[in-house]
Amino acid sequence: DGGITQSPKYLFRKEGQNVTLSCEQNLNHDAMYWYRQDPGQGLRLIYYSQIVNDFQKGDIAEGYSVSREKKESFPLTVTSAQKNPTAFYLCASSIGPLQGEKLFFGSGTQLSVL
Amino acid sequence: QKEVEQDPGPLSVPEGAIVSLNCTYSNSAFQYFMWYRQYSRKGPELLMYTYSSGNKEDGRFTAQVDKSSKYISLFIRDSQPSDSATYLCAMTEGRRALTFGSGTRLQVQP
Numbered sequence: 001d002g003g004i005t006q007s008p009k010y011l012f013r014k015e016g017q018n019v020t021l022s023c024e025q026n027l028n029h030d031a032m033y034w035y036r037q038d039p040g041q042g043l044r045l046i047y048y049s050q051i052v053n054d055f056q057k058g059d060i061a062e063g064y065s066v067s068r069e070k071k072e073s074f075p076l077t078v079t080s081a082q083k084n085p086t087a088f089y090l091c092a093s094s095i096g097p098l099q100g101e102k103l104f105f106g107s108g109t110q111l112s113v114l
Numbered sequence: 115q116k117e118v119e120q121d122p123g124p125l126s127v128p129e130g131a132i133v134s135l136n137c138t139y140s141n142s143a144f145q146y147f148m149w150y151r152q153y154s155r156k157g158p159e160l161l162m163y164t165y166s167s168g169n170k171e172d173g174r175f176t177a178q179v180d181k182s183s184k185y186i187s188l189f190i191r192d193s194q195p196s197d198s199a200t201y202l203c204a205m206t207e208g209r210r211a212l213t214f215g216s217g218t219r220l221q222v223q224p
Binding site: 043090104105106108111 | 122156157192208211
C-alpha cells in the first residue's frame with residue numbers, strides 16, 4: 001500500500017526543547033513538503049525539497065529545520081527558536097518538482113506545547 | 115490582502131442540496147487549480163484538478179475556473195452527510211509550491 005506516513009500522531013514539546021516530526025513516503029516521489037495548519041487558516045509552506053540533499057525555505061521557515069538524506073524521508077525539526085509551535089503539521093509529496101504538481105498528504109501530526 | 119480568499123463558513127445545507135464553494139485570487143499567473151477535501155484532523159485529499167480555464171466533472175463534483183474573473187468554484191450535487199468536511203482550494207502558476215485558501219467548512223445535515 002503506497003502512501004505517506006507521519007509520526008507521531010500527537011507530540012508534546014516542553015519549553016526550550018527541539019522535537020522532530022517524521023515523514024516517510026513509499027510513492028517514489030521526488031518532491032516532499034512540510035506545511036503548517038493553524039485553526040481557521042489555510043496551509044502555510046515551511047520547507048520543501050525537490051530532490052535528495054536539496055531543500056528550500058517556504059514562507060514560514062524560521063524556527064524550523066529539515067534534512068533530505070534519503071528520497072523516502074523528510075523529517076522536520078521544530079527548534080526552540082519557534083516560539084509558537086502549536087499547530088497541525090502536514091507532510092506531502094509530489095511526483096516531480098514544481099510544475100502544477102498534485103500533492104499527496106500524510107495524516108498529520110498535532111504538536112502542542114506543555 | 116491574501117493571494118487566495120475563501121469564505122471560512124461554516125456552510126450548513128440539508129442532505130441532497132447542491133453546494134457551491136468558491137475562491138477568488140489575485141495572481142493572474144495562476145494556471146493550475148485544485149480542490150482538496152479535509153476531514154477533521156486528517157490530511158487533505160485531492161478532489162479535483164484543473165489546468166487553465168473551463169469545467170471539469172467527476173461524479174457528483176464539478177470544478178469551474180474563470181480566469182477572467184479570477185474565480186474558481188466547486189459544485190457538489192446531491193450532497194451527502196459524508197461530504198461534511200473542510201474544502202480547501204489551492205493554486206499555482208507552476209513555478210512555486212501551491213498557495214492554499216483558508217478552507218470552507220461544510221456541514222450536510224441528514
